[in-house]
Amino acid sequence: MADSTPANLNASLLERVKSRYQSSGQGHVLSGIESLRGDERLEYLRRLDSVEVEKLGSLLSSALEEQAAHQDADAGESSGERVSPFSGEVAATSDKDLMEECRTAGMEAVRTGAVAAVLLAGGQGTRLGFDGPKGMYDMGMGSGRTLFRMVAERILRLGRLAGGGAEKSASVPLYVMTSPMNDELTRRYFAENDYFGLPSSDVTFFAQGVLPCLSDPGGKILMDGPASIAIAPDGNGGIYPAMDKSGVLADMARRGVRHVHAFAIDNALVRPADPAFVGYCILRNADCGNKVLWKTGPHEKVGVVAERDGKPCVVEYSDLSRDMAEMIDPDAGGRLRFGAGNICNHYYTLDFLRNEVIPNMADMYHVARKKIPVWDAEAGEVVKPPKNNGIKLESFIFDVFPLSKRMAVLDVERAEEFAPVKNAPGSDTDSPDTARRALSELSQKWMKEAGAMLASGEGEVLCEVGPLTSYAGEGLEEYKGKEVTCPFSL
Structure with missing residues (x-):
């Protein structure tokens, strides 16, 4: 060449x-x-x-120290680490009066351009049997809407609601975090679909970071070719340095954004830039917020919002003892004390991200020991090791919670806000099938609440109130007293 x-x-x-x-x-x-x-x-x-090679040594040392401290705590050798239930206020979306107050505050923030949405979309659709970015997956509702399109159209609808109509739509910038694997295809998909009605200037893409894989022991960068280093994504917590290095945080500041809502692509019911959630965090003067879904049982395999040494955190289900997992709160109707299930749906002030998170990211990486294929110079080929030979450094999006001084937690309704699309079609849980059913049932609920009279059709009934028609059940007054036959697509 x-x-x-x-x-x-x-x-x-x-x-x-x-x-x-x-x-x-x-x-x-x-x-x-x-x-x-x-x-x-x-x-x-x-x-x-x-590559910031100068920082690799300190990142590895910090991660190994964190792992050792965690292991000491598990062995009962550390008295400094204490896990307790989250002690802050936890509000619920079932409190309609509170939510109306919060929604008003959030809508005002959206109207003034102070709210941005950040979409975690670096994953592939492999587990769904789909060859491409997960956001391009069509759940099969009949409308042809993909997960990307759902998010974009909900933002478009929200902007119109806040601005007073299509001609006065408020600007809600969308920042899409891709991965090196799907960045180009994701950008092209949005462009080919005219950004689903959003102004192209309001849609920004940035790629999740990667870090070199390191030898274990030794901390040397592993090679997967004679002149090629082995790299791996730095975890979903890599969103923070990626936003900083790509200029996303600077762009938010330039636009006047003050409130940031981050969420994952694989929730078909997600409400991007949710004014009720944003407003709740604003009214609580929170620097960080988290939507949670209360666990259905003590041993449900989901991390929970709790406190460690008095600071907010997420504790993995495997780190809770049986006694802790089964603790109930008699003052809260007997529900689980460690029940605030994390669903990757977060709020931050821009100041918190810039002044607290970015300066402290170096202390937030974890060690993941893996079997990493490496280049064998003598054999002249890449070999797969029989046992773990290397370390991948990764961070989690919730690792920043302990930095929060005023954290707000909002408990949401599963049927209204959480329909994961993770597992292959036909799976009993978290599949396109269960997500379709959840979206259909929510659409029917909205129509009934608007006063429509639903008549059931034959066979599998799939009903969809499209995002451009309603963001969260509003705008359906015209159907009051009218008969609507299921299935329907509005």
Whole structure:
């Protein structure tokens, strides 16, 4: 391949990369550089130059220390770590008067352009049997809406509600976090569909970060080719450094955004930039907020919002003892004390992200020991190890909770706000089938509440009130007293 880069620029980049990696004890990554020519060499050097190799050692040390402290606590050797139920106020969407007050406050924030939506969409549809970004998956409602389209149209509807109509729509910027694997396809999909009615200037894409895989022990960068480093995504907590490095946080500040709502693509009932949730957090003067779904049983396999050493956190279900998992609160109708199930639906102030989260990200990585294929120079091929040989550093989106000084928690109704699309069609739980049923049942509920008289059709009944028709059950007054035959699509 011809070299299209001036030799002096290539040489300068090589010297800089060599100096940085040798100073960090990772000079071996350049041992195969002579096998590359021209643009291939330049691309590899640029990839190496983009890695903050100087920080790898401290990230690994911090993660190993965190793991050791956790293991000591499990063994009863640490008295400093204490897990207790979340002690802050937990409101519920079933409190209609409170939610109306919160919705009013949230709508005002949306109207003034102070609210942004951040969509975690780096996953592939592999478990769904779909070859592509999960957001491009069509659940089979009949309307052809994909998960991406649902989110975009709900934002479009919300903007119109807040602004007073289609001609006065409020701006609700949408930031989509992709992965290196699906970034290009996701961008193209939105562009080919005219951003589903949203202004293209209000839709921004940024890719989740990756980190080199490290040897265990030793902490050396693993190679998966003679001149190729093994890399892995840095976990969904990588959303924070990715927003910073990509300029998303700066763009939010430029736009006047003050409140950020982050959520995952695989919830078919998600309410992006939810004014009730945002308003609740605003009225509570919260710097961080979390929507939760109370567990249906003590041993449901979901992490819960709790406190560790008096600070808010998420405790994985496997880290709760049986006694803790089964604790009930007699003052709350006997419901579980450790019951606030985490559903990856979060609120932050922009100030919290910029002033608390970003400066402290270095202490939030965890060790994941894995079998990582590596390059065998003698054999001249990539080999798969029989046992764990390396470390992937990853962080979780909820790792920032302990930084919060004023956390707000909102308990939501499963039937109204949570329909996961994770498992293959035909699965009993969290599948397209269960999500379709949830969306259909919610649509029928909204119509009945609006005063419509529903007449059932034959066979499987799928009913859909489209996002452009209603964001959360509003705007259906025209159907009051009218007969509507199921299935329907409005």
